[in-house]
Amino acid sequence: MLLPIKWLRDYVDIDENTKTIADKVTDTGSHVESIEDRSEGLEGVVVAKITKIERHPDADKLVICTMDTGSENLTVVTGAPNVFEGAIVPLAKVGAKLAGGVKIEKSKLRGIESDGMLCSLEELGYDNSVISKEYRNGIYIFPEGTEIGQDALDALDLNKEVIEFEITPNRPDCLSIIGMAREAAATFNTKLKEPEIKIENEVDNISDYFKSVEIETDNCSRFYSRVIKDVKIKESPLWLQNYLMSAGVRPVNNIVDITNFVMLECGQPLHAYDLEYIKTKKIVVRMAKNEEEFTTLDNEKRILFDSDIVITDGEKTIGLAGIMGGLDSEVMDTTVNVLLEGANFNSECIRKTSKRLGLRSEASMRFEKGLDPNTAKIAVDRAAQLIELISAGTIISGNLDDYKKRLEAKKINLRADKVNRLIGFEITKDEMAKLLNRLEIETEIVDEGIICTVPTFRPDINIEEDLIEEIARIYGYHNIEPKPLEGKLSVGGRSKLRNLEDRIKTVLLAMGYNELITFSFVGKSVFEKLNIKSDDNLRNAVEIINPLGEEFSIMRTTLVPNLLEILANNEHRGNENVGGFEFGNTFYPVEGQLPGEEKKLSFGFYDLGDFYFLKETLSKIFWKVGVKDLEFKRANVTYLHPGRSAEVFYKGESFGVFGEVHPEVLENFSMKKKAYVGEILFEKLLKLAIPNYLYKELPKYPAVKRDLAFLMDLDVEAYSIEEIVKENAQGILEDFNVFDIYTGKGIEEGKKSLAFSMTFRADDRTLKDNEITAIVNNVIEGVATKLGGKLRE
Known part of the structure; x- marks a missing residue:
C-alpha cells in the first residue's frame, strides 16, 4: 500500500516530517516498509512551453524547439515524435540531473546547439507501469493551464515523499488513503477530515436512463449505482494524474481515473459502464453458467464456472464481478452516458475466481479481504462529485440501490x-x-x-x-512498562507415548536401522505402486484442497510407500546394508470433522538380513514394550509376498504386518534387491507397555535343547506348530525358533520341510531326559495328528 504524504495531509493535519509520521504510526501497529523520496537525485527541470518548432537542416528525425521558460527563451534539439507548438513540457536545463544519475550538459546535435533536453516521465524517475500509454514512448505533455517556469518537480509533486505500508489481510480498511489517514489521526490524537460529499447540480431522474438493479445471488450483498450524462472523455487534470501516479496507478482518462482515485481514497473499487452497450437498461447480478465464455477488458477470453459472480444486463455478461469489466462495455472516447457501480461481493468467491483465472487486479485485491458494503454509496457519490468538479459530465438525480442485508455496527x-x-x-x-x-x-x-x-x-x-x-x-x-512474567510453575515432561517411542528407538538403532522422516503428503499413485485393491480401506484418504502437485495431493494412510521410496533411492545410489524406521502419523477422513490421526511405526531394509531378521526386529520391539507371547499368522497384504509375510497378534488383537516385499511392488519402485518391511499400529502398543522392567536371577539350572524336522503341507503355518509345542511343554518352554524351511529337490510337490528348535529350562531343578522325551513325543504326535506332519529321520 503506497501512501503519498501529500494525499495523507489532505485528510489530517500533522505538523511533522515524513520520517516522524512513519515512526509514530509504526509504534501504533502500522508496519512501514519504506519511505521513497521520488525527487532524490533530480534537479534543474522546469515547466516550459514550446513556442516554435523548426525542422533540423541536417537531420530528418530531429526538430529545433524554441522554449519559453517564463524567464528566458532557450533552444532545444529533440527527436521526440509527440511535440507540437504550444505544448507544455518538462525541460531539463544545462546542469540538470535526471534519474539514473544522468547530467545534462550543453551539446551540439548535428551542428545545432541544444540548451537542454525535453524529458519523458521515465527520465524523471517514474516506473513504466504508471506512465499512461500515450507518454510511454515520448515526451510528457503537461495539461493546458500548467504554470510556465515553475519547478517541474513541484508541478508533478515529485518532491513529496511516499510511504509504503505492509497491510495485513485482516485490515482491508487500511487499503485506502482515508483508512491510513484514520490510523495517523488516531496515532497523533487529531481529527480526521473526510471529504464532504456534495453535488451542486443534479438534473433529470435516473429512471429516465436506467430501469433497475436485480441481485440473484447471495454472494452479492449490495449494488449501488448512479448515472452520469454528457460525459466528455479526455485527459485528467494534472493534480488527479499526480495523485494516481504517486500511488502506483497509471492514468487512463478522466472517468477511469476518478474511479481509481476513489478506490484509492475510500478503499471501495468502482466500475464505469458505457450505457450505450447496456441495451436492456438494467443490471442483473448472478452466478456464471458452467463454461460460460467472457472477454475481459484486457481482451482475454475467460472460461467461467458457476462459482464465479458476473454482472449482466439480463441478456449478456458485461463484467466479472469484483475483478474486471467486460471489453464490450468499457468507457471509450465516444462514451456519452456512464453508469457508475459501487458493489459488494463475497470475498471467498472473488479470491477463488481471481486465483483460478490468474487475474489479480487492484479491485480483486480489496474484495478478497472483505469490504464494508456501507462504503459503496459513499464511494459512488464521491466519484460523482469529482466528475462534476472537473466538468467531465452532468450528474443525474437519484440512484438505484439493491442492498440485501444491511450491515449494522x-x-x-x-x-x-x-x-x-x-x-x-x-x-x-x-x-x-x-x-x-x-x-x-x-x-x-x-x-x-x-x-x-x-x-x-x-x-x-x-x-x-x-x-x-x-x-x-x-x-x-x-x-507499557515491562514487568516480569507471572504464572504458576509446572513440571514439564514427555508424554507416555513419546517415552515409549524413545525406548523402541534404542532397539532399532542398536539393530542397525536409521531413523527416517518423510512428508505426510503423498500422491494417489502410491496405491497402484503398492497393488492396493480398489475397495481397500487404505484408499480412503484425506484429499488436499490446494495441493502443491499431484504427488502431494492426499494425506498418507500408510508409511510403507515412503519407506520403499527411501530404500529404492538408496539402492539406486549404490548404498549397501540399508535399513530405516519412521514413527509417523497417518490420516483418515471423519465425516463433518477434522481428519483423524493414527500414529504408526514402519521399519524395513535390504541387505541387512532376511524374513527372520525382520521377525526378530518386531519381536524385540514388543519385548521392549513388555510383551513376549506373540502370535504370527499368514498375512494377506497385496504389497507383501504371500508366502513370506505374517500378521502379528497379541491376545487375538492384530497389531500389524511384516514380510518380504512382493516382487511386483519391487518392480513398481524400480528395486532389484529383495526388500523387507513392516508396519505396526504404534499407538495400540501404549496400553500394553509396562512402566518399568522386573528383573529375575540368572537361571541356576541348565537348559535342554531339542531339534525336530517335519515334512508337511506347504500351507501349514509355523505358528500352528508353536501352539502345539506350548500346549505340551508343561510350562518349561524357554524358546521356540524355526531355523529352516526347505522345498525343492528331495521334497515331494506340495510339501515342505520345516525344522525348529525347542529350548526347555526349569527354575527349580535340572531337567531329566525322560521329562524332555515325553514332551517331545507328545509334540511329534500332536503335529502328526493335528497338522499331518511326518517326522523326518
Missing part, C-alpha cells in the same frame, strides 16, 4: 478489569474510551465497563480481546 461489552489484567498496567475507563474514540469506535461508560459500538469498516474487531489490542496499540506498546 457491532456492540461489544468491554470489561475494564480485563483490559488492565491483559495489558499489564492500570488505565481508567475514561482513558480507555478516549483511546477507542480516536479510532471512531463509539463508547458508553457503564458500571461494568464500556459498551463499544464498532464501525462497520472494522471487520477485524469482533470480541473483547480485539478492543483490548486496539487500546494497547494506540496507547503505544513502547509506553
Whole structure:
C-alpha cells in the first residue's frame, strides 16, 4: 500500500516530517516498509512551453524547439515524435540531473546547439507501469493551464515523499488513503477530515436512463449505482494524474481515473459502464453458467464456472464481478452516458475466481479481504462529485440501490478489569474510551465497563480481546512498562507415548536401522505402486484442497510407500546394508470433522538380513514394550509376498504386518534387491507397555535343547506348530525358533520341510531326559495328528 504524504495531509493535519509520521504510526501497529523520496537525485527541470518548432537542416528525425521558460527563451534539439507548438513540457536545463544519475550538459546535435533536453516521465524517475500509454514512448505533455517556469518537480509533486505500508489481510480498511489517514489521526490524537460529499447540480431522474438493479445471488450483498450524462472523455487534470501516479496507478482518462482515485481514497473499487452497450437498461447480478465464455477488458477470453459472480444486463455478461469489466462495455472516447457501480461481493468467491483465472487486479485485491458494503454509496457519490468538479459530465438525480442485508455496527461489552489484567498496567475507563474514540469506535461508560459500538469498516474487531489490542496499540506498546512474567510453575515432561517411542528407538538403532522422516503428503499413485485393491480401506484418504502437485495431493494412510521410496533411492545410489524406521502419523477422513490421526511405526531394509531378521526386529520391539507371547499368522497384504509375510497378534488383537516385499511392488519402485518391511499400529502398543522392567536371577539350572524336522503341507503355518509345542511343554518352554524351511529337490510337490528348535529350562531343578522325551513325543504326535506332519529321520 503506497501512501503519498501529500494525499495523507489532505485528510489530517500533522505538523511533522515524513520520517516522524512513519515512526509514530509504526509504534501504533502500522508496519512501514519504506519511505521513497521520488525527487532524490533530480534537479534543474522546469515547466516550459514550446513556442516554435523548426525542422533540423541536417537531420530528418530531429526538430529545433524554441522554449519559453517564463524567464528566458532557450533552444532545444529533440527527436521526440509527440511535440507540437504550444505544448507544455518538462525541460531539463544545462546542469540538470535526471534519474539514473544522468547530467545534462550543453551539446551540439548535428551542428545545432541544444540548451537542454525535453524529458519523458521515465527520465524523471517514474516506473513504466504508471506512465499512461500515450507518454510511454515520448515526451510528457503537461495539461493546458500548467504554470510556465515553475519547478517541474513541484508541478508533478515529485518532491513529496511516499510511504509504503505492509497491510495485513485482516485490515482491508487500511487499503485506502482515508483508512491510513484514520490510523495517523488516531496515532497523533487529531481529527480526521473526510471529504464532504456534495453535488451542486443534479438534473433529470435516473429512471429516465436506467430501469433497475436485480441481485440473484447471495454472494452479492449490495449494488449501488448512479448515472452520469454528457460525459466528455479526455485527459485528467494534472493534480488527479499526480495523485494516481504517486500511488502506483497509471492514468487512463478522466472517468477511469476518478474511479481509481476513489478506490484509492475510500478503499471501495468502482466500475464505469458505457450505457450505450447496456441495451436492456438494467443490471442483473448472478452466478456464471458452467463454461460460460467472457472477454475481459484486457481482451482475454475467460472460461467461467458457476462459482464465479458476473454482472449482466439480463441478456449478456458485461463484467466479472469484483475483478474486471467486460471489453464490450468499457468507457471509450465516444462514451456519452456512464453508469457508475459501487458493489459488494463475497470475498471467498472473488479470491477463488481471481486465483483460478490468474487475474489479480487492484479491485480483486480489496474484495478478497472483505469490504464494508456501507462504503459503496459513499464511494459512488464521491466519484460523482469529482466528475462534476472537473466538468467531465452532468450528474443525474437519484440512484438505484439493491442492498440485501444491511450491515449494522457491532456492540461489544468491554470489561475494564480485563483490559488492565491483559495489558499489564492500570488505565481508567475514561482513558480507555478516549483511546477507542480516536479510532471512531463509539463508547458508553457503564458500571461494568464500556459498551463499544464498532464501525462497520472494522471487520477485524469482533470480541473483547480485539478492543483490548486496539487500546494497547494506540496507547503505544513502547509506553507499557515491562514487568516480569507471572504464572504458576509446572513440571514439564514427555508424554507416555513419546517415552515409549524413545525406548523402541534404542532397539532399532542398536539393530542397525536409521531413523527416517518423510512428508505426510503423498500422491494417489502410491496405491497402484503398492497393488492396493480398489475397495481397500487404505484408499480412503484425506484429499488436499490446494495441493502443491499431484504427488502431494492426499494425506498418507500408510508409511510403507515412503519407506520403499527411501530404500529404492538408496539402492539406486549404490548404498549397501540399508535399513530405516519412521514413527509417523497417518490420516483418515471423519465425516463433518477434522481428519483423524493414527500414529504408526514402519521399519524395513535390504541387505541387512532376511524374513527372520525382520521377525526378530518386531519381536524385540514388543519385548521392549513388555510383551513376549506373540502370535504370527499368514498375512494377506497385496504389497507383501504371500508366502513370506505374517500378521502379528497379541491376545487375538492384530497389531500389524511384516514380510518380504512382493516382487511386483519391487518392480513398481524400480528395486532389484529383495526388500523387507513392516508396519505396526504404534499407538495400540501404549496400553500394553509396562512402566518399568522386573528383573529375575540368572537361571541356576541348565537348559535342554531339542531339534525336530517335519515334512508337511506347504500351507501349514509355523505358528500352528508353536501352539502345539506350548500346549505340551508343561510350562518349561524357554524358546521356540524355526531355523529352516526347505522345498525343492528331495521334497515331494506340495510339501515342505520345516525344522525348529525347542529350548526347555526349569527354575527349580535340572531337567531329566525322560521329562524332555515325553514332551517331545507328545509334540511329534500332536503335529502328526493335528497338522499331518511326518517326522523326518
